[in-house]
Ligand SMILES: *[C@@H]1O[C@H](CO)[C@@H](O)[C@H](O)[C@H]1NC(C)=O
Ligand SMILES: *[C@@H]1O[C@H](CO)[C@@H](O)[C@H](O)[C@H]1NC(C)=O
Ligand SMILES: *[C@@H]1O[C@H](CO)[C@@H](O)[C@H](O)[C@H]1NC(C)=O
Ligand SMILES: *[C@@H]1O[C@H](CO)[C@@H](O)[C@H](O)[C@H]1NC(C)=O
Ligand SMILES: *[C@@H]1O[C@H](CO)[C@@H](O)[C@H](O)[C@H]1NC(C)=O
Ligand SMILES: *[C@@H]1O[C@H](CO)[C@@H](O)[C@H](O)[C@H]1NC(C)=O
Ligand SMILES: *[C@@H]1O[C@H](CO)[C@@H](O)[C@H](O)[C@H]1NC(C)=O
């Protein structure tokens with residue numbers, strides 16, 4: 001549909017709120033049809049006049065720009081990216097790379113979401129929660145608002161759990177599952193490149209530091225590289241060939257870098273493929289050492305690196321997805337891996353459209369590629385492949401022992417997915433994902449099957465507040481009888497969260513052992529970005545109920561590989577979850593929500609448990625906070641003892657802390 005310019009003016013006026021009138025002397029006569037150049041100029045003037053208004057708050061200005069964009073989307077959606085980019089950069093509304101990421105014209109050469117922004121404004125209602133949340137999360141212009149009360153029980157027809165409100169009792173046999181997360185392969189990692197760069201992601205061919213290194217700068221003045229010359233700095237270009245580590249040639253480092261990148265990775269960089277191979281090899285070697293026989297692996301998302309969006313191309317996204325899964329397949333052989341995609345594993349970054357609005361063809365390439373690849377690797381069967389292809393926000397698989405794994409694409413509720421701001425409160429299931437999830441759960445409940453949920457973004461971190469609330473309702477309805485585990489990634493930190501029934505964030509007395517009904521396992525990342533040691537874990541799982549009996553987390557000190565003359569890292573057991581916090585827990589009981597409630601209470605009441613949590617979260621890296629010396633750990637109790645975004649915000653308010661949401 002294309003409206004005339006006169007219709008645009010009518011639309012603009014119609015969208016204006018009565019008491020928020022803005023001077024618009026520069027409108028041309030309504031019957032003239034301006035050229036694109038004129039329309040760009042008129043639009044910029046309009047955006048500037050909104051920006052210069054003394055009557056509007058920053059939040060209202062943001063919503064007015066959305067209203068303007070919405071009317072423009074009816075006439076000339078293709079002009080929106082250039083107009084908004086020019087406005088954003090010209091007025092320093094956001095940092096330049098954010099201006100480009102959100103508004104820049106979408107091409108295969110860079111990960112800019114301008115056309116997705118245009119799609120979004122065409123359907124959103126700026127004067128509603130859509131605008132509130134867009135302007136909060138994307139432009140930091142509006143304050144956080146609590147979501148409206150939404151009753152998700154219509155998703156399950158208001159039915160109550162019929163069988164039991166308890167989980168089935170664990171048996172006496174277990175099996176093992178590998179859990180890896182957040183690979184973030186940096187395919188253009190440069191050994192010897194700048195690891196102390198001026199932008200967020202380093203070690204690439206385009207990484208540089210704005211400040212030139214001083215003349216005669218001695219890199220061994222860097223505490224991390226002090227031991228280098230004697231022991232041997234690890235500037236080797238090495239690789240695994242037929243799964244055997246081969247130390248490659250010494251390539252040295254660039255003399256004009258502050259902190260050159262070494263072979264196995266850097267604390268300011270994502271994972272070189274060498275690190276990915278080392279991780280997978282360590283994980284599979286444990287099988288022989290400990291007689292584990294992983295029955296399957298789960299991967300909770302993020303293959304693509306964190307480089308600036310201008311350097312992420314369609315091709316590099318494909319390469320990251322394909323090369324990482326290929327390396328996994330090589331190592332795991334016949335062990336199937338059940339994966340979900342993360343917020344980085346799409347193009348442009350973070351975007352995923354609802355099927356019903358007709359934009360989903362922009363993203364079909366990804367689910368089609370994944371469906372084919374995972375089927376080729378024998379991770380999913382024919383029917384599952386069809387599901388991945390068609391319902392790309394979710395699919396389910398059944399393991400050979402009868403555990404159902406429901407995999408959800410969490411971009412549908414991710415705070416940087418522009419499509420997720422459409423009709424946020426009125427149509428909370430616009431992706432159809434919650435209905436899919438609930439239908440799967442109802443089916444499992446009726447068959448007494450137990451279910452694991454895997455998804456990238458956890459409910460209480462970077463998830464939009466409305467979806468977070470609805471998701472918690474679904475989890476509560478089906479826990480603990482049907483849902484036996486929830487597994488996430490995304491934060492890179494090794495974390496967990498507890499869901500309490502009857503808890504709203506403020507009534508902390510509802511955080512009791514009896515009310516604890518579900519918990520999430522947020523897995524540590526393989527990537528060391530940022531300031532973390534690489535990590536993975538395996539789970540010990542009850543064969544009868546699929547409840548998690550224990551989790552063994554492995555890591556190595558990345559800093560030790562900087563000066564070990566390029567030899568392989570020494571992976572070691574970091575901790576096992578059952579003994580780590582000294583909770584007195586029955587030997588045959590699973591590490592369920594009640595267990596994590598006990599841990600959470602310890603974290604809230606003992607400074608040594610709080611420090612222990614931070615040590616695990618970061619895997620004892622050189623950047624691990626000393627909780628007693630800073631306020632960096634103050635929000636951790638609220639983090640682990642809440643499930644939704646809003647509960648977390650309210651818990652922080654309760655303690656007078658900044659939730660930073
Ligand atoms: C105010 O208007 C001037 C001139 O139109 C423009 O250059 C400036 O960017 C505007 N300020 C904002 C915050 O939009
Ligand atoms: C495990 O449980 C089964 C069924 O409850 C029982 O028959 C078996 O003897 C038990 N095995 C061991 C080693 O305790
Ligand atoms: C070394 O780094 C400098 C500064 O980042 C860069 O200009 C130069 O091209 C690099 N040299 C090599 C050989 O990579
Ligand atoms: C470091 O490795 C190189 C090449 O692998 C080897 O020649 C050298 O002897 C090693 N240096 C030390 C101190 O081990
Ligand atoms: C990683 O392993 C894969 C599969 O064996 C291999 O093709 C690739 O070259 C390896 N890369 C490195 C850097 O070790
Ligand atoms: C990183 O670079 C800054 C200059 O931008 C310098 O002051 C600092 O010492 C460097 N740190 C390391 C560890 O190289
Ligand atoms: C928003 O949701 C409501 C309720 O489901 C629906 O009536 C309306 O058409 C939706 N708006 C859009 C733009 O899809």
Ligand SMILES: *[C@@H]1O[C@H](CO)[C@@H](O)[C@H](O)[C@H]1NC(C)=O
Pocket residue numbers: 166167480516517518586589590592593594595
């Ligand atoms: C967790 O296990 C303990 C011990 O078996 C049990 O008392 C508790 O009810 C369980 N909690 C949940 C949420 O299943």
Ligand SMILES: *[C@@H]1O[C@H](CO)[C@@H](O)[C@H](O)[C@H]1NC(C)=O
Pocket residue numbers: 224557559560620621622623
């Ligand atoms: C690496 O860091 C750990 C703590 O994070 C420290 O204990 C260790 O001494 C460091 N090792 C080297 C070789 O720098």
